[in-house]
Amino acid sequence: MGVWTEIDRRFFDRRRIEMPADYAHTVSSMQTAAIARYTIERFGLDEEPGDLVDEWDDDAQLLYATVVKPKPHALDYLEALRASGARLAVATSLPPRLRKVALEHAGMTECFDHVCSVDDADSVGKGEPAVYLHAARMLGVEPRRCTVFEDLLVAVGSARRAGMKVWAMYDDSSASDWERIAEQADGAIRDFAQAPAVL
Template sequence: MEPRVEQVNAGKAAIFDLDGTLLDSLGVWKKVDEIFLARRGFEVPDDYMQAIAPLQFREVAAYTIERFGLDETEDALMQEWDELAAYQYTHEVQTKRGAAEYLTWLKRSGAKLAVATTLSAVLRKPALVHVGLWGLFDEVVGVETVAHGKGEPDIYFRAAELVGIEPAHCTVFEDLLPAIRSAKRAGMQAYGVYDKSSKMLWNQIEQEADGTIFDFTQAPRELV
């Protein structure tokens, strides 16, 4: 018999980023960036991943074309990146420690669950299916469906709207400082999730987030 779970989170929602938050995917994109830029005679600059992390996928393509002076289309770049990343997300990527258990607990407690991600639409479902999380979410929202990237709160407002929970009762989990700031601007509680891609900004994340965790074994057991 399943143990009883009190409905302590009914009427509340948790919104999760994927890359670097639920998914331990730093190695995937590091490899993609290395292969992609090496094909064009470049090394990956130290600040590249931080610069592109909050952007929409097409914005990343536009930024990359401009930064490296590439004579290619945004669509061509996005297709190549998807092809390079597809195998890793479908077969290799793993979750951060405790993620599956925490999501299952939240679901059973009555909370609404949503994903708010910059990850390409062709990658996010295969990744979530691979790690066994696909069926847990009430909504999966891609940044391509809103006007701005995660430097603005659009995607968090959209996720809250879709799950039917007021922003004040939403808790966001993110690994990126600009995303944490946007979630707080949306009036939501924001937790910083440690990822090596953001380690240079971790002290600042600790100062600005409502709470921080190194993995989901440390995640809050009650939402706002």
């Protein structure tokens, strides 16, 4: 999520607009096209949604390919889960080209059985459970037998509504919501060394 903080900063700096404190939180669970429409309307921009999306994609492509790092002990945890026979999926808001470079840079390309996004689930974002239910179907696993790791408040609630166990994963971008995220989840961690051994 920290990548999007930098993308937002660059976007508003280019237009010499001060980014409102509530902007990142407001758009955090939206799809990119919806964010573009919202941004144009909110700031009265004389721009096309597709142009904003292209600009954000260019910045994101660069940052996801060069900056994104796994959370502490994430690779070790994924390796242990795979060795246990667990089936693993990514449920993301990222479009294919961004999730591909992010997983490559993080060294996680081979870690997952499936990768899906809100677009694959015909969803408007992580504010609804569709993407989690889609990931479970792809894995062939009942939702009640799934465990989700999330760092976004609205997504924790959606995964719980999908009938899944949810572990909160700390991220600086959601620091202001951390207490509520941790309260809504079944458990809360800041490092995957603290993650449950058996899901």
